[in-house]
Amino acid sequence: MSPNEPLRVIEPDGGVNGYDSRLTEDQLIHCYRTMVSVRVFDEICLKLQRSGRIAFSIPNKGVEATQIGAASVMKTSDWLFPSYRDFGMALYHGVTPLRMMQNMFGNAEDQAKGRQMPVHFSFEEPIRFYSISSPIGTHIPQSVGAAYAAKLRGEDTVCLTSFGDGGTSSMGFHSGLNFAGVWKAPVVFLCQNNGWAISCPVEEQTASEGFAIKARGYGMPGVLIDGNDLLAVRKATEEAVERARAGEGPTLIEALTFRMGGHSTSDDPTRYVPKDMVDYWAKRDPIERFEKYLEGVGLWSPEMGKALYDEVTEEIKEAARQAEKISSPALDTIFSDVYAEMPPHIRSQGQAAFDLARTRGDAEAGDGDFPL
Secondary structure, eight states, rough: OOTSSSSSOOOTTOOOOOOOOOOOHHHHHHHHHHHHHHHHHHHHHHHHHHSSSSSSOOOOOTTTHHHHHTTTTOOOSSEEOOTTTTHHHHHHTTTTTTHHHHHHHTTTTTTTTTSOOOOOOOOOOEEEOOOOOOOTTTHHHHHHHHHHHHHHOOOOOOOEEEEEEEGGGHHHHHHHHHHHHHTTTTEEEEEEOSSSSTTTEEEGTTTTSSGGGGGGGGGGEEEEEEOHHHHHHHHHHHHHHHHTTTTTOEEEEEEEOOOOOOOOOOGGGGGOOOOOHHHHHTTTOOOHHHHHHHHTTTTOOOOHHHHHHHHHHHHHHHHHHHHSSOOOOGGOOOTTTSSSSHHHHHHHHHHHHHHHHTTTOOOTTSOOOOOO
């Protein structure tokens, strides 16, 4: 393999190029089901947004293998610091579509109590899934700090930090990788090079020949992989995690993939992405590729694929139906979970909010007394 050729495990015909993933049949099917779940979740959220039932969504079509292949390596005791195109990592580790739909609707059961934008998930269990944040790259140095803290405490913890090609132009990328290299922090940097930072193409993002090569400047290995090959992603992540757990420090992985849709539901990619580029990557769909592999080992058929798609679709539709029925967060949640002890000026603001709600006839204000 030449230095510029990405690591690839699953061949175009579905055969495997000399790698034993050590995944059981059930685990392989779980990877496949999770990728399908990510795509269906996107399809349903697009319909919800277009019909005005949710405000916003971020599609993942085309990048599912990168997030699921990486997630398959991580323990639930590890930390995931995701970008906003990574919620499949949480699904893989057992977060339910219903919990995600709570966030999409920003209802009273939403863990963030409606304070975050849709798709900006955070979970404490069953996996440590750090809050997705819109500002680009801010989570990268945070993940390094968490990894270094775990190292100082003597914990067997690795942080996986994922970001897009646009994230490499942030100050957080440079400071994060620099500190990680100096401290030999147990962190894996996963750059999802999906071709576009909203409408900015890669060639206008960096003058280097890619992103993996940037690792050299920070004293860590850089690995270029085929991000539409789930097993290649797993292999590279597995090796990087093993290095991190052994105290050998961080790794930067560049996963070549493609976002086969808009940056978000507010974006029209047809205005800037050439159609022939979309057609090229559509023939390299990561789900279809994994189906070929599964079919080759006797774990997939068109009938099985159709049945699983229908099952997942109904599960996610039901999650949306349930989440939509739940009321909005209570008025007092605006002020809760901010201070351990509420200061007088916040209490005064809370009382003013309840007074205003009461005068407007809002039943939630009760007798007007601020409850916190």
